[in-house]
Amino acid sequence: MKALTKDEIAGYLALNLKDWTFEGNAIKRDFKIETFVEAFSFMTAIALVLEKIDHHPDWSNSYNKVSIVLSTHSAKGITHHDIDLAEKIDGTYKRYAQ
Amino acid sequence: MKALTKDEIAGYLALNLKDWTFEGNAIKRDFKIETFVEAFSFMTAIALVLEKIDHHPDWSNSYNKVSIVLSTHSAKGITHHDIDLAEKIDGTYKRYAQ
Amino acid sequence: MKALTKDEIAGYLALNLKDWTFEGNAIKRDFKIETFVEAFSFMTAIALVLEKIDHHPDWSNSYNKVSIVLSTHSAKGITHHDIDLAEKIDGTYKRYAQ
Amino acid sequence: MKALTKDEIAGYLALNLKDWTFEGNAIKRDFKIETFVEAFSFMTAIALVLEKIDHHPDWSNSYNKVSIVLSTHSAKGITHHDIDLAEKIDGTYKRYAQ
Numbered sequence: 001m002k003a004l005t006k007d008e009i010a011g012y013l014a015l016n017l018k019d020w021t022f023e024g025n026a027i028k029r030d031f032k033i034e035t036f037v038e039a040f041s042f043m044t045a046i047a048l049v050l051e052k053i054d055h056h057p058d059w060s061n062s063y064n065k066v067s068i069v070l071s072t073h074s075a076k077g078i079t080h081h082d083i084d085l086a087e088k089i090d091g092t093y094k095r096y097a098q
Numbered sequence: 099m100k101a102l103t104k105d106e107i108a109g110y111l112a113l114n115l116k117d118w119t120f121e122g123n124a125i126k127r128d129f130k131i132e133t134f135v136e137a138f139s140f141m142t143a144i145a146l147v148l149e150k151i152d153h154h155p156d157w158s159n160s161y162n163k164v165s166i167v168l169s170t171h172s173a174k175g176i177t178h179h180d181i182d183l184a185e186k187i188d189g190t191y192k193r194y195a196q
Numbered sequence: 197m198k199a200l201t202k203d204e205i206a207g208y209l210a211l212n213l214k215d216w217t218f219e220g221n222a223i224k225r226d227f228k229i230e231t232f233v234e235a236f237s238f239m240t241a242i243a244l245v246l247e248k249i250d251h252h253p254d255w256s257n258s259y260n261k262v263s264i265v266l267s268t269h270s271a272k273g274i275t276h277h278d279i280d281l282a283e284k285i286d287g288t289y290k291r292y293a294q
Numbered sequence: 295m296k297a298l299t300k301d302e303i304a305g306y307l308a309l310n311l312k313d314w315t316f317e318g319n320a321i322k323r324d325f326k327i328e329t330f331v332e333a334f335s336f337m338t339a340i341a342l343v344l345e346k347i348d349h350h351p352d353w354s355n356s357y358n359k360v361s362i363v364l365s366t367h368s369a370k371g372i373t374h375h376d377i378d379l380a381e382k383i384d385g386t387y388k389r390y391a392q
Contacts, residue, residue, distance in 0.1 A: 038143060040142065040143075041140070041142045045136060045139035048134075048139070095194065
């Protein structure tokens with residue numbers, strides 16, 4: 001899968017992924033959730049999706065905060081896989097957002 | 099902790115736990131969720147609570163369905179621990195209910 | 197996928213799945229693990245596999261015990277999917293067995 | 295709980311926590327596991343412990359790698375809570391180490 005151009009990425013972010021930022025060679029979003037219990041169950045929902053599509057981000061957690069960084073190593077950039085996954089993550093987050 | 103009487107249990111169920119039933123020596127509720135991903139993340143949120151309060155139910159899962167059966171072994175019946183836990187589970191379920 | 201015959205199922209169980217039993221229209225195994233923490237992390241490892249292969253069992257947990265019942269609804273019986281999944285579950289269990 | 299001195303921290307790390315490093319105001323260890331499935335089930339086992347003791351680290355995951363950074367915010371440093379948790383994490387890791 002081909003890496004998207006900067007303009008294409010900016011277009012997707014403006015359209016559907018307003019809370020994601022383009023940094024370095026990846027897209028990133030910080031999530032804030034009410035408690036650790038909910039943050040970790042949010043992560044579990046996402047982990048089940050990640051393993052299914054075999055696309056694994058760099059992500060981190062600190063109590064009620066979760067940060068997710070998406071890129072496609074094989075394409076050395078951001079591809080449609082990352083855009084699709086970001087949209088799925090945003091859909092899952094709705095359930096957990098404060 | 100002392101086991102509650104049948105009347106006390108019926109009172110709690112009528113008051114706050116309308117979706118729970120009293121069966122045998124335990125209280126039970128069946129949950130229906132949209133998908134397995136959400137059912138398992140619901141279970142993860144509950145697992146984190148269970149381990150924290152050191153009170154573990156009999157529970158089962160089949161795709162998008164989760165059944166939880168609560169009782170207190172040491173009291174050979176239902177105690178305030180079970181009532182409190184049932185309320186917490188119902189609170190968590192709100193996030194996942196269809 | 198076609199349901200296996202009773203003889204085929206008995207053959208697989210004798211060969212590779214000695215701790216599974218054939219009951220009703222399904223194969224079943226009970227697992228015992230040291231603590232709830234380990235039992236639930238065993239379940240999480242399995243959940244990630246289940247969602248990936250889109251094959252979901254009936255399973256239950258009570259503290260350090262996990263029971264898993266496998267069958268293929270669409271085939272009204274046991275198929276190679278169940279045999280494969282049972283072998284994967286046994287492989288995962290090695291890490292958690294006491 | 296009082297923050298440990300640098301000498302005390304160095305002592306604990308030398309004694310029992312040889313794979314942890316003291317960086318900035320925290321102790322850190324990088325874990326490598328076979329697959330994402332196992333890395334995330336390792337994280338789930340730890341999450342259950344974290345919530346129970348109400349002590350939450352900064353941690354991150356990338357496929358089969360998990361990094362955990364421990365400190366005690368209220369003490370502005372490292373306390374016995376962190377040392378105890380690091381030992382528990384190492385105990386859990388044994389099950390997942392390659």
